[in-house]
Amino acid sequence: MAARLPSAWKRFSSTITPRAAPPKAHHHAPIPDHAFPAGYALTGLHCGIKKTGGPDLAVILSTSPRPASAAACFTRNAFKAAPVVVSEQVLNNNGGRARALVINSGCANAVTGKQGMDDAWAMVRATDALLNPPSKGKSETLVMSTGVIGVNLPIAKIVAGIQSQSKQGKTLGSTFDAWERAAKAFMTTDTFPKLRARTFTVNGKEYRLAGMDKGAGMIHPDMGPPRSSGQLHATLLGCILTDAAVSPPSLQSALTYAVDRSFNSISVDGDMSTNDTIVVLANGAATDGSGAQEIDEQRDPEAYATFRDALTSFATELAQLVVRDGEGATKFVTVSVDGAATYEDARRIASQISTSALVKTALYGQDANWGRILAAAGAVPLSVPLHPTRVNVLFIPTDGSPALPLLVNGEPETVDEIRAKEILSAEDLAIRVELGLGEESAKYWTCDFSYEYVRINGDYRS
Amino acid sequence: MAARLPSAWKRFSSTITPRAAPPKAHHHAPIPDHAFPAGYALTGLHCGIKKTGGPDLAVILSTSPRPASAAACFTRNAFKAAPVVVSEQVLNNNGGRARALVINSGCANAVTGKQGMDDAWAMVRATDALLNPPSKGKSETLVMSTGVIGVNLPIAKIVAGIQSQSKQGKTLGSTFDAWERAAKAFMTTDTFPKLRARTFTVNGKEYRLAGMDKGAGMIHPDMGPPRSSGQLHATLLGCILTDAAVSPPSLQSALTYAVDRSFNSISVDGDMSTNDTIVVLANGAATDGSGAQEIDEQRDPEAYATFRDALTSFATELAQLVVRDGEGATKFVTVSVDGAATYEDARRIASQISTSALVKTALYGQDANWGRILAAAGAVPLSVPLHPTRVNVLFIPTDGSPALPLLVNGEPETVDEIRAKEILSAEDLAIRVELGLGEESAKYWTCDFSYEYVRINGDYRS
Missing domain, CATH: 3.10.20.340 (ArgJ beta chain, C-terminal domain)
Structure with missing residues (x-):
């Protein structure tokens, strides 16, 4: 260390040049349509929450006829937001299967009491109604919300937005444009949509992964697998979709491992949100008709490890995007x-x-x-x-x-x-x-x- | 909650007016000379560490002929600064007695290896030499440093500064002016010296407490009683001096209780320093010659509780001054x-x-x-x-x-x-x-x- 002495006591004598955060938009780029996993249709639209008119509602459907395997990690905050509680219930009721996700930004639906629970269920049911073949009794939709705490959702606008996807002029699709609109609907203080895709190979067969997430502030997640009690709100939201077939317990186990080493290892401001949620769906669309069995930890540990490591590496890439776009971040x-x-x-x-x-x-x-x-x-x-x-x-x-x-x-x-x-x-x-x-x-x-x-x-x- | 919707996505559309920290100097005011505890002589001087020429060295002596009881709480940081290690050793060697404190600001003497230990001991020995009656073999001085980490002390200047107090023109005294100069020598990014005094009564007898401290940044202390191992650096520094007589174990026990509810319950930035140290000396000068026994938890639990509560309340006042003067604080x-x-x-x-x-x-x-x-x-x-x-x-x-x-x-x-x-x-x-x-x-x-x-x-x- 140089012998230069500190000048800390010269409290008001020196300044640093205020530097604005560098532009981040170059971290977003088009992805070829064929690079996305098969068997998903999605969209992002403006339903009326954000005053700016930007996308504030995303709907993601698995179009594969059999329910996808689903797994999730939720915030460990004691004040869990309504969408977290509801998604936990849906996952528990379905033994780790689901076919749809619905996400809104602009309002976290957290600390909103009974009305908040009703609103989260209304989002789930409206999305269930889009499923084909129709859902039989049990809800198959997971729900996520992000935004301020303590404000009720403008639920009529949101439900109308979801219902617009069953009508003429619906925008659900599987092109880059559809994926990008969905990713934009996740954003709050984010400066660019966070969307990535890649492939991985298990036993000689290639599968695809795509994911999107959002962050910016209240980012110091500590997420674990679903439990059967609670009440919630979350600001790190992400979903990962794959066309591989994975058994539900192995999907949860791989996600828990991946989240610990990715989303649970990032910090923007040290604040844990009430809504943090990462969901993964594996719909098996790449193997439908091929008779291929689900990837399963017990049956084929090597295939499982390959999948888990691919998921971890991909989750890390998505998590890093959140840090890069942290509120005010220049480094x-x-x-x-x-x-x-x-x-x-x-x-x-x-x-x-x-x-x-x-x-x-x-x-x-x-x-x-x-x-x-x-x-x-x-x-x-x-x-x-x-x-x-x-x-x-x-x-x-x-x-x-x-x-x-x-x-x-x-x-x-x-x-x-x-x-x-x-x-x-x-x-x-x-x-x-x-x-x-x-x-x-x-x-x-x-x-x-x-x-x-x-x-x-x-x-x-x- | 009003139904006003969040505008968080309008990332660059709103501003808050930058407010500078309000002036804090009014939290410092003269204290009558007679309000300070008896039996202490102290000073603050510029020895040459701070480029501004402000006080950077404080020397505090108990002038009571018998060694004062001494207790301390030190940072629990794994990288303990040299002065912390040395003070722990002095306290351990002396069975909880000491007669002097020496403090420098501008350099923390932390992560300075063997040279740092030698320098801390040199400060101790130079201060021991000022004691009257002379110290017999064992060092009786505790030492504290604050400032940047990883820089060696300009030890020759510091030792010369200490030695100047044995010569013509020495500034050691017991007036408000002397206490204030000592308090100023603690300061780094502090905007005002932190000095307080008050009285308390035990069994009908009035005693006095005075204290000074410094903080500003790296303030989220977690301090415990001395232990017999370690290596260190600290930025919350404080000392409390009383003319009551208190047995060493009871003084330590009261201080540990007080620090948990005061200095260990403040936060400026959540960062724990390598040098945090709070020292208390009780020289018994108010009772010398009166034959009064030391306050002791075993012998008179009620008197002990009165003292402990007075110490806790006073420590809380000193700790709050640190928060009020936190770096950039407006609230x-x-x-x-x-x-x-x-x-x-x-x-x-x-x-x-x-x-x-x-x-x-x-x-x-x-x-x-x-x-x-x-x-x-x-x-x-x-x-x-x-x-x-x-x-x-x-x-x-x-x-x-x-x-x-x-x-x-x-x-x-x-x-x-x-x-x-x-x-x-x-x-x-x-x-x-x-x-x-x-x-x-x-x-x-x-x-x-x-x-x-x-x-x-x-x-x-x-």
Whole structure:
């Protein structure tokens, strides 16, 4: 560390140039129609919630005749929003099968009492009515909402919007345009729709995955598999659709694994929402008629592992998009913790660094203030105590150039401040903390804390 | 809740007026010389660390011939700064007695390896040399440092500064002026020195307490009594001096109790420092020659409880000053959680609300966004699960006017937004959350998150 002394007491004598968040729209691009999974029809439309007239309602149907396998992870917040409670019930009633999703943005339907529950069920039933073959008695639609808390949905407008998809002029389809409109209907403070597609191969057969999500604020999810009690609201919403056939228990198990390593490992502001929900549908449309069996963990562990890893990698890509578009974010930062005694220890430290206001403001200021990284790392209780003299901290540039050690075996390095500034001025960078205690590691993705973040959230409702 | 719909998607269409932190200097005022505890001599001086020339070194001596009882709470951060490690050793070596404190600001002497330990000991030994009667073999000085991490102290300047107090022209004294200079030497990004004094009465005898502290940033302390291992750095520093006589174990026990309910219940930015330290000295100068025995928990539990409560109340006042002067703070907010099943549950929720970036930016924006308060409350695991339909959330104005209910039995109230703005525009306000689960309660004190916070911390080192 250079001998330059701090000037912290000169409280009002220095300034950083306010930097607006860089444009993010280039993270969205067309995807060829044939790249999307077979057997889904979807749309996004304006039903009248958003004053701007932008899409605020998405409807997603599986057109495969048999019900798709469905799995979900929901927020662990004690104040679960109505759509979370209702989706949990639908999943439980159907033994992990579903054929439709309905999503609205602009209003979270959270802390809305009995009316909120009625409204969420009304969305479900209106969407059930679009299914072909018709639904038999039990609801087969999962529902998600995002927006402010404590405001009732304009339910008549929403139901009319859903019903418009059974009439002349309906916009349900399976082209890129349809997928993109659905992705846009997820957005709140997001600056671009988050839509991705890719393929994976199991036992020589190629399947397709597509997904969309939204985030921006109140993003520090902690989601688990559905449970049979609760009351809710959520702001990280996502869905992943595949044309593979997967048994419901294996789909849930793969999603839980994937979510822990993706959506549950991101932070924008450290605030857990009441509505966080990730849903996956696997409709088997790629294998219909081929007689192929469902992917199942018990029957073919190898095929299952391939699917689970493909799902995890894809979920990570979707989760990272949320961080990149975090409210006011000017940086996309990967925090790796290596050499921990346990995976949980590594995760705790990565989470603490990723949510530290001091680390995040230093990143915004492009300041190589590794002391704050260290203080955050030292703040969490661990199963095996840290040995400060074994700890290394490094900045990792993303352009392939050499890493910059800041602390080696607990001793500060003489940091080349010019090189540090160079790394910190990039939009993407990584922080690596090596503990020297074991073999476990974890990754988190976070963004910086900017003037823009304060501005966006100081007047969210006004 | 009004039916006004959110406009969150109009991301760039609205602004809040940037408000600078209000001037805080009026929270500092002269104290009559006779109000300070007897038997202490102190000073604050510029030894050459701060470039501004302001006080950066404080020396505090107990002039009572017998060693004062001493107790301390230190950061639980794994990366303990050298002064924390050294102070722990001094306290352990002396069985809870000490006669001096030395504090520097501008450099935390944290993550400074062996040199840092040598420097902290050099400060201790130079201060020991000022004691009268002279110290016999064992060091009797506790040491604290605050400032940036990873930079070595300019130790020659500091030692020369300490030694100047044994020479002609020394400034050690016991007037308000001397106390004020010492308090100023604690400051880093603080905007006013934090100095308070008061009296308390035990068994008909009046004693005096005085204290000073500093904070501003990296303020989310979690301090415990000294332990016999470690390595450290700290940014909440405080000392409390009394002329009462208290046995060392009872002094430690009272301080631990007081710190949990005061310094460990405040948050500026949620970041725990490597140097947090609170020290209390009780020199018995008020009773010297009177033959009065030390206050002791075993011998006279009632006298002990009186002392402990006086200490807790005084520590709370000092802790609140730190929040009021939090970096960029424009609000001073009391968060009360009542009706919890356990004290720990109440503390967890109060802490989560106090550190929520979304709650804190809404406070800055003077926005009655109770949904964020609720989401934060629901995010923590509790020993007894929340029943959302039992929860109330209220704003409590500090002018004695009626409270404003936001949520009653889990249902949103129709909020009078004009009245909400009125309460939120005051510098001081309180948020109360009632859980309806039991009899336990806890309080936290926090501030808002402003543009100014980002500015101060974006360029801390530059």
